[in-house]
Amino acid sequence: MFARIREDIESIMARDPAARSRLEMLLCYPGLHAMAFHRLAHALWRRGIATPARLVSHLARFLTGIEIHPGATIGRRLFIDHGMGCVIGETAEIGDDVTLYHGVTLGGISLEKGKRHPTLADRVVVGAGAQVLGPITVGAGARIGANAVALADVAPGATMVGIPAKAASMRPRAEAEGFAAYGTPRQGVADPTAKAIEALQAEIARLEARIESLESEAEREPRRARQS
Numbered sequence: 001m002f003a004r005i006r007e008d009i010e011s012i013m014a015r016d017p018a019a020r021s022r023l024e025m026l027l028c029y030p031g032l033h034a035m036a037f038h039r040l041a042h043a044l045w046r047r048g049i050a051t052p053a054r055l056v057s058h059l060a061r062f063l064t065g066i067e068i069h070p071g072a073t074i075g076r077r078l079f080i081d082h083g084m085g086c087v088i089g090e091t092a093e094i095g096d097d098v099t100l101y102h103g104v105t106l107g108g109i110s111l112e113k114g115k116r117h118p119t120l121a122d123r124v125v126v127g128a129g130a131q132v133l134g135p136i137t138v139g140a141g142a143r144i145g146a147n148a149v150a151l152a153d154v155a156p157g158a159t160m161v162g163i164p165a166k167a168a169s170m171r172p173r174a175e176a177e178g179f180a181a182y183g184t185p186r187q188g189v190a191d192p193t194a195k196a197i198e199a200l201q202a203e204i205a206r207l208e209a210r211i212e213s214l215e216s217e218a219e220r221e222p223r224r225a226r227q228s
């Protein structure tokens with residue numbers, strides 16, 4: 001239990017640019033607290049001690065604002081940043097090194113008793129307010145943008161945005177790029193001003209090419225008129 005908490009703390013340290021000290025994390029990170037409660041709730045659930053398991057989960061929700069059903073299967077080093085309003089359903093499965101921000105739902109869309117919640121593979125990042133719904137699979141390393149609603153399987157490494165979530169047009173990313181806080185790559189990040197200047201430069205180049213072609217056409221025209 002303590003080894004897992006230490007592992008969680010180290011992984012948060014690596015993933016949260018706002019993290020300053022391990023003590024602060026131990027005291028002030030609801031995601032860390034929610035996971036400690038979940039380990040207890042899940043152990044009770046697996047032994048068939050259902051109501052106490054739900055009670056532990058309910059207490060965790062009261063204290064952290066994060067609701068994790070005791071039946072949810074969660075891998076190692078899950079980091080729920082901020083956490084408030086997160087809901088993780090009973091049959092959700094989460095791999096290792098997954099990051100969720102506040103307001104994320106891993107929810108169901110049917111009354112089926114069986115598998116009805118999503119499966120998130122390793123290293124998935126789900127942005128704030130995103131809803132991942134139904135028994136879908138989100139492939140390893142995929143990113144779900146803030147406020148997106150994912151309703152279908154997501155390919156490994158894909159970035160999905162919008163409602164319903166669709167693959168975003170992305171800047172090229174390095175294959176081996178590690179975790180990027182907020183799902184935003186560190187390399188090649190263009191600020192909006194730089195993006196606007198790039199677009200203007202492309203437009204100027206297009207207009208210059210057009211002027212050149214019009215000028216050469218205009219030069220050819222009198223010659224053609226003299227010849228005829």
Ligand SMILES: CC(C)(COP(=O)(O)OP(=O)(O)OC[C@H]1O[C@@H](n2cnc3c(N)ncnc32)[C@H](O)[C@@H]1OP(=O)(O)O)[C@@H](O)C(=O)NCCC(=O)NCCS
Binds near residue numbers: 101145
């Ligand atoms: C989806 C995300 C991971 C993409 O990050 P990125 O690789 O830097 O992507 P870009 O900024 O190059 O965006 C690519 C395209 O997707 C669009 N896009 C990015 N995030 C979006 C979102 N959440 N919803 C809708 N469109 C989005 C961009 O406008 C851009 O579109 P364009 O090509 O038409 O200009 C990121 O924007 C995101 O939402 N991360 C979650 C952040 C978060 O939850 N933070 C909370 C911290 S407390």
